[in-house]
Amino acid sequence: MNDKPALSNLAAIDAAHHLHPFSDMKELNARGTRIIERAEGVFIYDSTGRKYLDAFAGLWCVNVGYGRKSIAEAAYRQMQELPYYNSFFGTTTPPATLLAQKIASHAGDRLKRVFFTNSGSEATDTWFRMARVYWKALGKPGKTEVIARRNGYHGSTVAGASLGGMKLMHEQGNLPIEGIHHIGQPYWYAEGGDLSPAEFGLKAARELEAKIEELGDDRVAAFVAEPIQGAGGVIIPPETYWPEIARICKAKNILLVVDEVICGFGRLGEWFGHQHYGVEPDLAPIAKGLSSGYLPIGGVLVSDRVADVMVGELGDFYHGFTYSGHPVSAAAALENIRIIEEEGLVERVRDDIGPYFAKAWKSLEDHAVVGEAESVGLMGGLQLSPDKATRRRYAKPDDAGILVRNHCLENGLVMRATADRMLASPALTISRAEVDEVVEKLRKALDHLRDTVKE
Numbered sequence: 001m002n003d004k005p006a007l008s009n010l011a012a013i014d015a016a017h018h019l020h021p022f023s024d025m026k027e028l029n030a031r032g033t034r035i036i037e038r039a040e041g042v043f044i045y046d047s048t049g050r051k052y053l054d055a056f057a058g059l060w061c062v063n064v065g066y067g068r069k070s071i072a073e074a075a076y077r078q079m080q081e082l083p084y085y086n087s088f089f090g091t092t093t094p095p096a097t098l099l100a101q102k103i104a105s106h107a108g109d110r111l112k113r114v115f116f117t118n119s120g121s122e123a124t125d126t127w128f129r130m131a132r133v134y135w136k137a138l139g140k141p142g143k144t145e146v147i148a149r150r151n152g153y154h155g156s157t158v159a160g161a162s163l164g165g166m167k168l169m170h171e172q173g174n175l176p177i178e179g180i181h182h183i184g185q186p187y188w189y190a191e192g193g194d195l196s197p198a199e200f201g202l203k204a205a206r207e208l209e210a211k212i213e214e215l216g217d218d219r220v221a222a223f224v225a226e227p228i229q230g231a232g233g234v235i236i237p238p239e240t241y242w243p244e245i246a247r248i249c250k251a252k253n254i255l256l257v258v259d260e261v262i263c264g265f266g267r268l269g270e271w272f273g274h275q276h277y278g279v280e281p282d283l284a285p286i287a288k289g290l291s292s293g294y295l296p297i298g299g300v301l302v303s304d305r306v307a308d309v310m311v312g313e314l315g316d317f318y319h320g321f322t323y324s325g326h327p328v329s330a331a332a333a334l335e336n337i338r339i340i341e342e343e344g345l346v347e348r349v350r351d352d353i354g355p356y357f358a359k360a361w362k363s364l365e366d367h368a369v370v371g372e373a374e375s376v377g378l379m380g381g382l383q384l385s386p387d388k389a390t391r392r393r394y395a396k397p398d399d400a401g402i403l404v405r406n407h408c409l410e411n412g413l414v415m416r417a418t419a420d421r422m423l424a425s426p427a428l429t430i431s432r433a434e435v436d437e438v439v440e441k442l443r444k445a446l447d448h449l450r451d452t453v454k455e
Ligand SMILES: Cc1ncc(COP(=O)(O)O)c(C=O)c1O
Pocket: 118, 119, 120, 121, 122, 124, 153, 154, 155, 156, 226, 230, 231, 259, 260, 261, 262, 287, 288, 298
């Protein structure tokens, strides 16, 4: 399997044949791609033998950490027994059915059903269609419009990129598609002005009310948001935000869709992010931590409100994927969830490592170039700022973030930057010593920013 001659040449082969997601290929080919060969725990190793602490759990997904043999074995066993069968024409497979039951067991009283997909993006497309189908089945075919947020992220399919509020994505491919509208985000540091965080949280939430009134209640199907905006920069909303959003959705009779793709499966110290914020979604896309990224799988958690229509008068829902509920992915996900349960990882994040991480992360606020360092569970966002008293931003926010990110990388720490925010989302198994290492290395990178960029 390890064809060494080919491996030594892998960067050149990659440049010749492999188009990477979210990458400037010209720039990447000139620089050469890093080749990650193996991983264990929270560490990844590249082809030069360098070791990095992955403070990002791959792409917010490797919740149980790398190197879990029991997940590999569960997948292997399933592959030998039944590598594939679909769930289209009146059939299912044991892992798909048992996984739906297992997910529902952690999702509270109202979210009892799951529609499987292969990714978070497909989950977005799925709930988007479901929301419209739901209202049509209830005799309200005019309720089609969906409201999302600027700087939100819901995937990269056409519906996903449209619902996301990323301008650069919209510019490629004439997006958003029709029927999608965006309101502001609860990003107090950058947009809160003179308001307190609590006041700003209410103001940001009430943009939803205003948008629904502008479009008309009878035209709006749903509102979607991530509990904490991930790709947008780990934007943690003020405490006033979510209760007001929930109130408005209820008062205006629109579906509340909470995107749990990142926040689900323990990241915020609850099984799902909406449980942390005490709100009840009608639909909730999931992926990532569902299998800890060991195999691709996603889905949509469906509340009784919507499911009653789907299993009631709807008839066929003309939607699905060849690999919806893939038995091997489902078997891996079941073992992943078994590990989360057995090791008490959700409770560990809530009661132990989450608070430890919060304290260590917060300690960076004493640094001259840190505006704020906030976290919930094991999801941290750190605002770079040349002047915290006035909450001033760097003149070139992207450059500031990249400088810090690259310094971390050179020192064996994988962090992500979104503009001038540094993002952390490590495996739920990270140790206290490893948290200390993240903070120590990040602090050095912040020193580097302070000493390099004078504003
Ligand atoms: C909140 C959220 N929703 C949806 C997605 C899309 O998931 P995927 O990349 O699996 O399609 C992502 C991916 O990062 C995400 O962060």
